[in-house]
Amino acid sequence: MKRQIVALLLILVAVSFGFSQTKVVVNEWRIPFLNCLTGPIAAIGEFLQWGANYAANEINAAGGIAGKPVRVIPVDTGNDPQKGSVEMARIVKDSLVAMGPVPEPVILAAMPIAVENQMMSITATTSYEYAVQFFPWTVSWFPPTLDRLPALVIGWAKQFSDLKQVVQFIEPYGPWPGMAEAHSKALAGLNIKELKAIEVPTDAVTFGPLVVRALDQKPDGIILVCNAEKAAKIIKELKSRGWTKMNHILVFSSADDAQLYSTGGADLNGVQVYNYLNLEVSNPRWDKFKAAFAKDHNGQMPFSLSPNYYDALYMIKEAIEKTGVTGDPKKLKEERKKIADYCANVKGFQGLLYEWDMKDGVPTNKPSYIFEIQNGVKQFVLEVRP
Amino acid sequence: MPLSLYYFLSITAVNILMSWALYVPYRVTQLHFITIANMMISGYLAGYLVLHAHVPFIWALLIGFAVGGIIGFIVSLFIGDAPTFSVVIVGFTSIYITRTIVENLPIIGGTMGMFGLPNIGGNPGTHRWIILCILYGLVILCGFLIYRFDHSSIGRAASAVFVDKELASSLGIDIKKLGMLVQTFSCTLAGGVGVLYGFIYRSFHLDFFGFALIGIFMTVLFVGGYSTQWGPLITAPILYGLPLFFPTEVQSWRIVIYGLLLILVLELKPEGFITRKFVHSLGLSFSRKRAKEIYSKEEEQ
């Protein structure tokens, strides 16, 4: 019994001690990536991780960062804010820079720690409205929602002269209601009537009542602002209720992932979607990326967020090389600031698909696109540049 | 103090306190999941008061406790002596209702969440120490209160209700009043913990208070031992801390590991690792040792 108590106490001490351990590695660049590798969005986490790992392999094959190899350290937060905060607390001790966290609840829990310790952590999959809370210790991968989305919806709506009234399906999650507002702004600007929005419960499994309610309002167009699986099911339900103008359905970017295609299948043919990733663009790096992704994912093409952390790692590489960061632990604070300052105002960053600039942590000239889905493949319709 | 140690200690304290918030009603066989809703309500309210109404943190915390208690008391008027499954449904209902209200209130952040809660004491270091001190002060206070409850006539009445409700009632135990007491205590505690939980992160998000929390607190309670307060105290740091040292490949299966552990414990040690018998024999062993020391001193003299 006493032994049991002693054993328990030893475990407690070991656990506490473990948190005080520090490890300093100077032979390689270790970039922790707080990602969601388990849990409900594990599939998306895997795509993001793949992109980061691919970038690391590519960088190392070309000689590394400033002559030293780079290693992406996967840190699984499992969509758990508790875990995310503890992991970030461990990382800020001696890491130069980090990537992630993913997704929003973990960002809220963990990013304040990065900010307090003045360490940059690139949150490349969240909206501007989340990222801005943590400037200058992160950058936003997207311009403000109200600035970027209206142009996309205008581009979509202008294709169809018969679009007089539109209904939105809106799921109450994170920045999505804000994105729906941006869509409304666009519709108002075009004098298109916006019908009463259809709220999609987060745990909805069937969508008949919602679709009937929407169709009863006799919309000419539909915008889907909900997760990919729900978007696909709503589209299937719309079709089964007689909706035929598939290109009058617009799916927002956050729903453009593997779940949309695996659930929707052929029922998605004709549906339009807006996003930032254009599979039809061709350049050597992107073509190699696509081929490698397809090889590792049973022929699937990369999804919208797949290149984000590829680009994030390259941005870190550029920041380290251009600012002369050495990785010397004694200069940690100063070098963290150098990286953050560089990334916040990088000019002419050559991403995987296009070149862009950052101004005070906000991209200024990233293009976005509208596509039409045919047989599981997105076909380019329109490019929209700010 | 290393930052990771701070987060480990603070979240462990939250897990201990919330497991106790489940432990106390479970002494009368009630699974009182409304505590999660209490965390949310008090947490968001306190966050709003501090951020927008500039109420000092300590007042916001006290208000959080009070609101939790008031809600717990009002609800207990209806379900103080309700069957277990009714109490479970009340818990689920309250979580759904609270989530829906929060989603639809932009003033407290809505679906985006509430950001940028200020540091208490003006700087991050002081903030952390204050939070830790309050949390562990609360652990000591609640530990004391629960100890006194367990070793009082009310605690013995609760044990009787746990074993046989009808027999307990026939012995004159007022099941409803007892239920009201434990539920009110549990909700009061949960309200305050919800405030502290948000201030650990300095933000609030709906997903901080999801159904997954029920799983964590239930695991701590049942693996640690639901018959004494010591079980959650010992188990919370171990269950939370140990997986952090597993390799990434093993960590990715931690939910399965938790589930298997829970099943094993329920099958092989249904009362959990720390049982009343264990605590009692521990106490006896120390008192025997003490008695031996006194005896040998007397002999020497």
Place this chain on the structure above:
Amino acid sequence: MQVFIAQILNGLSIGSVYMLLATAFNLLLLVAMIIHFSYPQVVVFCMYIIWLVLKITNNNVFFGILAGVSSAILFNIISAPLFQKIMKNREEVDINATMVLSMAIGWIITDVLSHAFNNGLPIQFPEEITGSKPLFRVGLISILPGQVLALSIGIIVVVGFFILLYKTKMGRAFRAIAEDPAGAKLVGIPLVKTGFQSYALSGALGGLTAVLLIMLFHSASPGLGEQVSHKVLAVSIVAGLGNLVGGLVVGLALGILEALVQGYVSGNWSNAIAFVVMLVIILVKPRGLFGVKV
């Protein structure tokens, strides 16, 4: 009027899901005294097994259904002793211990599905089993084969099991073993054989439910079971634990209520309103609308 009829039909479709799962839940309670809070996750697991077998056998529906039913029976047989061991010391149904155990089983299933099947992505079922072309469509009113089958088979199953459990010798034997194994043995009921039959029966229903859910949803995801489990438990409790007919009525009623709230009031508030209604019923009638049957 057309919209109202469409919403009622939608409600019956949603209600069929709850009814089927609540019936499987209640059956397990009646024949084995197990409150399996996570039975919806078990059913989703069977859906995944069906998907896997369909992939392997090139969409052979017969083998798929056989695999679904067999996996449900096997799961029941393997998990039943786990429940019975923890309940053996208490005379009445121990909701707390069984709820915690079934929650743990539910977590394991959900996590295994998200790790090991289709990279955690939702799975799609082929046309051969889903029957996604409407049988009938006028305006907004649309009736799919899956909806008709789920509702009709669900009602037949409830009536059939009610008759089996309460009007036949076999059913009395099942209930006797569930309530008092020692007493059942004393009166000559073969425990092992009858126990096996009862698990097989509830497993078969679980497998059948999986097939019907495939026809209703046409897809599945790891989190599907979790999404419905709270409501299924609530339906069973509001109806009265173990009450088959009650589960049917309350399940369908909840589905209709949800559909009407989503259709006319608000999608976001549908869950909250549904739970408030159930809460009020529980507070007024703690033993359920139709009474507990265990």
